[in-house]
Amino acid sequence: MDAYRPLDFYDLDDLFSEEERMVRDSVRAWVSERFLPGIMEHFENGTFPMELVPELAELGVFGPTTPEEYGGAGLNSVAYGIICQELERGDSGLRSFVSVQGSLVMWPILEYGSEEQKRRWLPAMAAGKKIGCFGLTEPDAGSNPGGMQTTARRDGDGWILNGRKMWITNGTVSDVGVVWARTPEGIRGFLVETGTPGYSAPEQKHKWSLRASVTSELVLEDVRVPDSARLPKAEGLKAPLSCLTQARYGIAWGGVGAAQACFDEALRYTKERIVFDKPVAAYQIPQAKLADMATKITNGQLMAWRLGRLKDAGRMTPAHVSMAKRNNVHLGLECARVCRDMLGANGISLEYQVGRHMLNLESVITYEGTHDIHTLAVGAELTGIPAFR
C-alpha cells in the first residue's frame, strides 16, 4: 500500500496554524513508521505495544496541553485534538492509552491536585515513566456513575477504600489509579498506587474490540491511603464528569482519524480491485458509498475543528462535546462498516485496517458515555428537560 493520503476535501489545512500542522505531521509520520508495522500482531495477541511508550513520550503526546513547568508541552487544545486524530488513525487502542494518561489522569491531577501531587506525578507521566488509569465504572454502574458502590471512609489521618471497578483502560500496566469513591462527604478522587496492600488490577481477557489495549478490573479490599493521596479540590460527581469531558473532546477528533484510515484504504483498494473487468470504484454503488463517507468525514472534521477553537477560547460546554463525540464516533463506525464491506473478503483480514477499526469503534461508541447517553445530553441541552431517568 502507498503512503497514507488523508481526505481533505475542503482544504481544511488552511484552518490550522503552522504549529498545529507540524504536530499533526510528526504524529502522522510516527504512526505510519513506528506503530502500524506492529499493530496486527499486537491486536492478535491482545497486547499494547508498551515498548513504544518512550517514543510516545518523546513525541510529546502525553498531556500535551499540560504547562511546561509540569513537564508538558503547553500546546493548545486543537493541537491535542489533532494528536488524538492521528493516533486513532493508527488504532483506537493507541489513542485510548494516550487519552487516559493525559485527559483522565494528568488533567485531574493538574485541575484538582495539590502542588505536591502535581510535582510528583505530572513530569513523570509526561515522560512516560509513570502510567495512570482512571477508575470510575463499576460492574453495576456505567452510564450512571452516581450509582457507584466503591466507598472510602476516614481512618485516622487516612482513608480506607473498598470496592470494585471494571473496564479500566491501562489498569494492569499502571503505576497509579485515579479511583473515584463514595464518602460520607460525597464522591471523592484518590490516587492509589500499585503495590498498595489490598489493591490489584487483574486484566480482563477475551475482548474482540480494543484488543491492542489493556482493560482491567480494579479490586480494592481495605486499601489504606493517606489523606495526601486524595485529590483535594475534587468534590462530587462533577469532578470525574469534568475529566470525561476532556477525554471525550479527544475522542471526537479520534473518530475522524479512524474514519480517515478506513476511507483511505477503501478508496485505494476499490481503485485497484478489478471486478467484471473494471475497478470496483468505477461502479455507481461504490461511488455513492465513497461520496457519503467523504461528506461525513468532512462534517466531522469541521465539527472537531470548531469544537477545538471553542475549547481554546474557553467557550466549549459539555453538551458541545457530547454532540461531537456522538457524531464523530458514529461516523467512524459507519465508515468502518461500509469500508469493511467494500474490501470484500479482504475486509475481514487483519492485513487490512478496516476490520480492526470497525471492531475497535464498537468500544469507542460505548465508552466515555454511550451514543444514546450523549443523545440524551444534547436533548437535555436543547429542551432543558433531562430524560436520563
Ligand SMILES: Cc1cc2nc3c(=O)[nH]c(=O)nc-3n(C[C@H](O)[C@H](O)[C@H](O)COP(=O)(O)OP(=O)(O)OC[C@H]3O[C@@H](n4cnc5c(N)ncnc54)[C@H](O)[C@@H]3O)c2cc1C
Ligand atoms: C474497552 C473499554 C474501555 C473502558 N475504559 C474505561 C476506563 O478507563 N475507565 C472507566 O471508568 N470506564 C471505562 N469503560 C467503561 C465505559 O465507560 C462504560 O462501559 C460505559 O459508560 C457504559 O456503561 P455500561 O457498560 O455499564 O453500560 P450500561 O450503563 O449498562 O448501558 C447499557 C445500555 O443501556 C443504555 N442506557 C443506559 N442508560 C440509559 C438511559 N438513561 N436511557 C436510555 N438508554 C440508556 C446505554 O446507552 C446502553 O446501550 C470502558 C469500557 C470499554 C468497553
